[in-house]
Amino acid sequence: MAKPSFIVIHTDQHRADCLGIEGKRRVFTPNLDYLAVSGARFSAAYSTCPVCIPQRLTFLTGQLASTHGVQGNIGIPYLPMQNSLPHVLRNGGYQTALVGRTFHTVPSDDPNGFEYYVPGDPSSELKETKDHFFQFLRKNAPGHAGGYYGNGTGNNSLIAAPFHMDNAFHHTQWTTEEALKFLGARDAGRPFFLSVGYYAPHGPLNPPEEFFNRYYNSSDVDQPAVGDWDIPPVANWNPDRTGYVKLDGELLKSVQAGYYGNITFADFQIGRILSAAARLPNTYIIFTSDHGENLGDHYLYHKSRPYQGAAHIPFLISGPAISPLQVRDEPIGWHDILPTVLELAGLPCPEGVDGESIVSLVSGSGENAWREYLHSENSLRGAHAGMYPALPGQQVEGNLVYEPSWHSLTDGKWKYIWFDSSGAEQLFNLADDPDELVDLAAKDGYSENLIAWRRLLAKTLEGRPEGFTANGEDLIAGRPHAQLSESAEKLMQERISQGFDIAYKHYNKPRRP
Structure with a gap:
């Protein structure tokens, strides 16, 4: 039997409740909603360490932060990766590919098992020299635009504004174009594993104007969750770095427009990948995010906290052996991706992995006992x-x-x-x-x-x-x-x-x- 292929699409800092199908927020995600009903949606997926570096190392290794040892946002160069997911797949006959957001391995120009490697990452330490996305901008973007952050937004900023260049220069659209290039040029004689990494909805909160205005021009806003135990800040602080903030008024309206607009723009671009994938037989698609965004809940912004906004993540999977219209409530995390993909690929799982395969849960092949908590x-x-x-x-x-x-x-x-x-x-x-x-x-x-x-x-x-x-x-x-x-x-x-x-x-x- 032919081995299946895989497309794993991962956004950054994407709250679980920011999918239209969840019905909890005014976010429009028609393509992801379609993906959700065409397979299984996990309602209790969580980040086991809700910051970028530890969680992305968990994706590669199938290990929890307590096992791989990185429990905060510090990147270690040349962390041993010989048993990482792309290495195991490549050794098992797969063409492995990554485009867009990387997994925070350092240095970021080391492909770490990805045979086809087009890193484009606003967090890269090499974006001034070797990063593919920023090389593309330097070569093609208008010189007077001020670069990717020319509209005053920033990677960790509360400042939100419409993108100031043509959509072709936005990281979200560039990542999609690179993913489609790979799908058009892949080795048809081998199964493939493609990682598509979007930086959105992580800041910069800079969606194209039509996506920003879809939310900014609305009279509705979603109020942040503030509990009976929360203590408000006495004043808001530096908009480029604050994580303790009261989002209300214009600040709340613009931040939601930027964050939600980033999500909807990503959804529309993901739709292009889903259309291409529909022509590929025997292909599994996983959509997820490394962690969420507090978005003003409990007077917090960014990630790193145990609350739902930061820790609760979307997780969708569809493919040949997965029945549609499933909503699963088992607690899962990113450490479960490696064993799941390897089981579907018919490859052995390396030793030292903390995760478990979810195949028995979603395929109807006889459900095994699952963990009770995460x-x-x-x-x-x-x-x-x-x-x-x-x-x-x-x-x-x-x-x-x-x-x-x-x-x-x-x-x-x-x-x-x-x-x-x-x-x-x-x-x-x-x-x-x-x-x-x-x-x-x-x-x-x-x-x-x-x-x-x-x-x-x-x-x-x-x-x-x-x-x-x-x-x-x-x-x-x-x-x-x-x-x-x-x-x-x-x-x-x-x-x-x-x-x-x-x-x-x-x-x-x-x-x-």
């Missing part, structure tokens, strides 16, 4: 100290914005959060309170529920070198939770001594206002 974590220690400035009058003590690291468990119906620095806890009933407005941790009647989740987390963390639990039942606050594990830190220092750079090394140092 563990997520993130360390912000030293990473964003300057993004949450304690302006005069700001409450800091007891303000969860200032917690540097956390763990959470969720089964898609409940969520338990433990901030390991202070020991603060939160408990949410997601089935009744999907916006996490009411923290049940201190409410009467929930102590047994809270204790059960606490013990489950202690069991999950048992044996971790940080010493988060001593007996598998009690959690120990105040233990070190670094962005890199001890082994990953040792490897990073070794690579630095060999003369290699690392991505985002400035995150090791607190930023100053």
Whole structure:
């Protein structure tokens, strides 16, 4: 039997509720909605470490952040990748290809198992020299336009504005063109695996004018989720870097127009890929995102937090063996992609993988017992100290914005959060309170529920070198939770001594206002 091909389309910083089919926000995504009903949509897909680098390493390795060792946004050059998904597929006879957004391996011009490699990435450390997208802009874009950020937007900025050049120079459309080029020139004698990486809806919030105005000119806005436990900032801060902000008025309207417009423009471009894929037999399509975007929920912007906006992600899969109209509620994550693809490809899964194949869930081949919950974590220690400035009058003590690291468990119906620095806890009933407005941790009647989740987390963390639990039942606050594990830190220092750079090394140092 011929081996299947795969197209994995991944956006960046895309909230799970920002699909039209979810019916929760005013986002128009007709192509992704079609993909959702033509296969399986997972309602409890979560980022197990909701920042870019750890999550993208999880995609490549099938390992959780606690296994591969990168628990914050620090990129290590030449992390061992001999058993990564593209390497295993390539060794198994696949033509492997990547266009657009990379997986944050450093240096970003190392293909790491991708035979056909066209990286175009606004986060690349090589965008001033070797990045394909920025080379394309330098060669073809109008010189007076001021480059990709000529309209004043930025990768992490709250400033949103319509794109200031022709759509052909937008990263979203360029990525689509490169994906279609590969599909037209691929080796028809081999099955293929194509990774299509969109930077949107991650900032810059710069969709083409017609997509920006679709939302900006509407009288509707979606109000951010603000719970009974949230503490507002005393003032908004630097629009280019803030992660602690009150989105309202013009700021809310323009940010949503930029973010939603980025999503709809990406959806329209993804439709072009889906049309091309419809002519390819025996091809699976996966759509997902590395993490979400807080988008003002709980006075937060960007990612890195355990709440639904940042941690809950879209996950759609369709293909020959997958029945349509499925909505699955099993908790899954990006560590499940590698074993799923390899099972469908008929290739063995490497040792040391934390994920599980979802094939039995979506194919109707006899459902196996599935995990009951998913563990997520993130360390912000030293990473964003300057993004949450304690302006005069700001409450800091007891303000969860200032917690540097956390763990959470969720089964898609409940969520338990433990901030390991202070020991603060939160408990949410997601089935009744999907916006996490009411923290049940201190409410009467929930102590047994809270204790059960606490013990489950202690069991999950048992044996971790940080010493988060001593007996598998009690959690120990105040233990070190670094962005890199001890082994990953040792490897990073070794690579630095060999003369290699690392991505985002400035995150090791607190930023100053």
